[in-house]
Amino acid sequence: MIRRAQPWLGTIVDITADCDQAGLNAAFAQIAQVHRLMSFHDPASDIARFNQAATGARLVLNAHTMQVLQLAEQLRLATDGIFNIGCAPRLVENGLLPAPAADAVLYQPAQALMQWAADGALFKLASGWIDVGGIAKGYAVDLAVEALQQAGAQAGCVNAGGDLRVFGQRDWPVSLRHPQQPQRLLPAVPLRDEAMATSATYFSRREQYGRSISALLDGRDGHSILGTSSISIRAPRCVLADALTKVVMASADPHHPALQRWQATALII
Amino acid sequence: MRYRLCLPLAAGLACLPAYAVQYLSVEQVQKLAYPDATAYRAQDVALSLAQMQQVEKLAGLPARSVNWRVFGAYNGDKLLGYLVLDDVIGKFELISYAVALNPDASIRQVEILAYRESHGSEIRLPAWRRQFAGKSASTGGLTLGGGIANISGATLSASHLTDGVRRIAAIAQLVLKP
Numbered sequence: 001m002i003r004r005a006q007p008w009l010g011t012i013v014d015i016t017a018d019c020d021q022a023g024l025n026a027a028f029a030q031i032a033q034v035h036r037l038m039s040f041h042d043p044a045s046d047i048a049r050f051n052q053a054a055t056g057a058r059l060v061l062n063a064h065t066m067q068v069l070q071l072a073e074q075l076r077l078a079t080d081g082i083f084n085i086g087c088a089p090r091l092v093e094n095g096l097l098p099a100p101a102a103d104a105v106l107y108q109p110a111q112a113l114m115q116w117a118a119d120g121a122l123f124k125l126a127s128g129w130i131d132v133g134g135i136a137k138g139y140a141v142d143l144a145v146e147a148l149q150q151a152g153a154q155a156g157c158v159n160a161g162g163d164l165r166v167f168g169q170r171d172w173p174v175s176l177r178h179p180q181q182p183q184r185l186l187p188a189v190p191l192r193d194e195a196m197a198t199s200a201t202y203f204s205r206r207e208q209y210g211r212s213i214s215a216l217l218d219g220r221d222g223h224s225i226l227g228t229s230s231i232s233i234r235a236p237r238c239v240l241a242d243a244l245t246k247v248v249m250a251s252a253d254p255h256h257p258a259l260q261r262w263q264a265t266a267l268i269i
Numbered sequence: 270m271r272y273r274l275c276l277p278l279a280a281g282l283a284c285l286p287a288y289a290v291q292y293l294s295v296e297q298v299q300k301l302a303y304p305d306a307t308a309y310r311a312q313d314v315a316l317s318l319a320q321m322q323q324v325e326k327l328a329g330l331p332a333r334s335v336n337w338r339v340f341g342a343y344n345g346d347k348l349l350g351y352l353v354l355d356d357v358i359g360k361f362e363l364i365s366y367a368v369a370l371n372p373d374a375s376i377r378q379v380e381i382l383a384y385r386e387s388h389g390s391e392i393r394l395p396a397w398r399r400q401f402a403g404k405s406a407s408t409g410g411l412t413l414g415g416g417i418a419n420i421s422g423a424t425l426s427a428s429h430l431t432d433g434v435r436r437i438a439a440i441a442q443l444v445l446k447p
Contacts, residue, residue: 162421198422230422232421
């Protein structure tokens, strides 16, 4: 087993696998690709192109970006808008993301922002900004796992700052942070051939203008989620685990129907 | 009141870090970043006051240190690039990392060498940091065995690290670029 870590996607991505360094390089290259395509900050990314586009614009984006946007739209529809990548204007308002344009954009929870044309292109239906920070890390982890497997790895673990996926015929011990004392680790649980992602507000909670905010928003009204528990989701793919943590966090429902639909289970601490 | 403050601090010092991973030694990262290098030469940089001010302007961040650990990677006499070593302190983590730069000072690769997380405030104390000085995979000082667990939790921002990389990119522009 070899293990390396690099900074990507605003966090540290840690990869362990039983392959050679070239295999790890290929996995990091996939993470780097998602970083470039889906960064909110980089004005050349697909996400920035969408945000800068005018209402009615027709956009042809990278196939990976399209996949993430399609899944995000399915999640929005399946969760009555709890999961909504269109929340970005509220994150900008809260100072968690930089404004992509000088003119402020209002968050309209019920407004669909995108529609796909028959040829696969994307139409921007209304003015708005999207941020895929709640789903892209998981997607990047899945791509990295595929790259490791293509490089011949039999077992491995890809962990993008807590959103992780393990593969191979062995157990991987994974520890959870204690939600009240995040420096402390709870006893490890064994994972095998599955993904786990965790959401909690202990790192992002803060006071602003006399009110509490966090980096996690409930898409139904754009308000910060301020619960003090930690939500972990186990799912077959990391992209699902990553996105579904926000659904359970906002709904406080560990049996939300979206979990069953995507073969996921929730663990609330 | 004094006791209340001191007791957890003392207890923290006695503890081992909650979580520590040694990823690469300096030798390993040298080989990884420049597989064709036949020699590495220490070319440490000491910034002048004027250079520190320029770094601050370029990076938009305090230059932080005068002295920087730099290696030049060579194949024979041909310069392949540089490797700059640094540490950053985050919320409760200490990260040692290396930035590999091309001869034109563009960034080629960033690798974490070691990541240590502590139980609390001792991260900011020199004594806590000193216990890791000079430790590497080859000296065995940080190896925790084969079963090191991964952590799942809310995403811990790596902003201190990305700031560190930006600072090193600015230093390279100013001092290392021919």
